Amino acid sequence: MTKKSVGVPSHRPGRPKGGPSRDERRSELIEAALGVISRVGPLASMDEIAEAAGLTKPVLYRHFGDKAGMASALAAALGERLTIQLTTSLAGALADLPPGRSAVRRHARLQAIVVAALDAFVSFVEQDPNLFRFVIHPPGAADPKKDVIALTDRAADAIMLVLRAEVGDGQLSPVQEAVVGRSVVGGAYAVAEWWDRDRSVPRAKLVDELSAFVVAGIEASLTPTKS
Amino acid sequence: MTKKSVGVPSHRPGRPKGGPSRDERRSELIEAALGVISRVGPLASMDEIAEAAGLTKPVLYRHFGDKAGMASALAAALGERLTIQLTTSLAGALADLPPGRSAVRRHARLQAIVVAALDAFVSFVEQDPNLFRFVIHPPGAADPKKDVIALTDRAADAIMLVLRAEVGDGQLSPVQEAVVGRSVVGGAYAVAEWWDRDRSVPRAKLVDELSAFVVAGIEASLTPTKS
């Protein structure tokens, strides 16, 4: 209901003189929160986050309304980061491939895309396990009433878009798109979660095995059902 | 550390005369807890569960030690149920298939197994969404110190065992087994979670699409890497 954030001239009475604007402050808070979670783990309390930001709890609640709202904002920020990392990784991988439209070329492109994406994801898990754990288990979730539908949906949508761009628009039915996207994301989550506990296998091998599974699944969904 | 539960003759002083034995009581508690969670959702409080069982909180803690311990017990019970439902479903599906050892027979068997398993799982989600949500988001998790490693591992192990039995023992490397198992389980979780929110597609179709993806992934992991 706090719809006061419309059309205000960004410098209102009450704001400290040289202080940050509302959006700057929001970014600071998100950054601080991610730092704390990265350090102390996914169940950092709101007090800890506020203290790390040099502020107190009510400020957080003014900005995010809820702990779930805050988790949602953090998830969005993480999604942003991962997207950037992923697109650069993708661009590099695709630049190495000769263009072409044959079936084998299409397979090679798909393979390269999947490997690059999964490698970027697993690298993220490797670099910051606590942030990954936060993504997997957003605290205060488990109730479907809030809109913390997590980045699973975002990621699934992104996969869907990439697939559409690769194989043409009407190739997959909406159901197939949903199932394939969720399968890939969920499988990657589960494998990464296991790897996060048991790092007994190098990253490259993990990505290879997972990619083989995923690519085959995608290809199978692309060919018409032969049941 | 309460290791007093060793070698006691099951009828000790202190127990009410006609009352249930310790294991019976434990089963009652689990049953009551599952009932409450099924009714009020996955974030039922310990007080609610205790009240539903006609008892009070300390009894629960005496039996399960912890909320995580309780969640672990509940997960085990659910795993038991699902396993039963699954094996019967599997037996029925496999009975319809003619035996044989050719590659196409093997593919048909694998397909039948995967379809039956996924159908049993999705049926479980359909019949009791709240229990499924509890499985997905065990409350009080997010800290790796407790042993609530969830049934993801159990399920992944079960898949691994089935696969070994189907394709022979040394066919898959340990890493492959882990990756395939987690991929299947995680993908099924994610797809089911989406379907739980958006039931816009009949169960059979969902299972078909998911099975196609999973079977292809498994088959690909079985064939030696062709990069």
Place this chain on the structure above:
DNA sequence: CATAGAAGTTACCCGGAGTATGATCAAGCG
């Protein structure tokens, strides 16, 4: 009968989410 050991309940503690209240500051207006 007295003792022991287990089951149960009441009443509490503790920590984290979320909020009511008041202090403080900056701009605008007389």
Place this chain on the structure above:
DNA sequence: CGCTTGATCATACTCCGGGTAACTTCTATG
């Protein structure tokens, strides 16, 4: 300048759920 207004922020609270301490009750055993 003095006053009002509207915004930020901190102190200090309430509320609720997980977990526990202490006491009572009961049954079997010596």
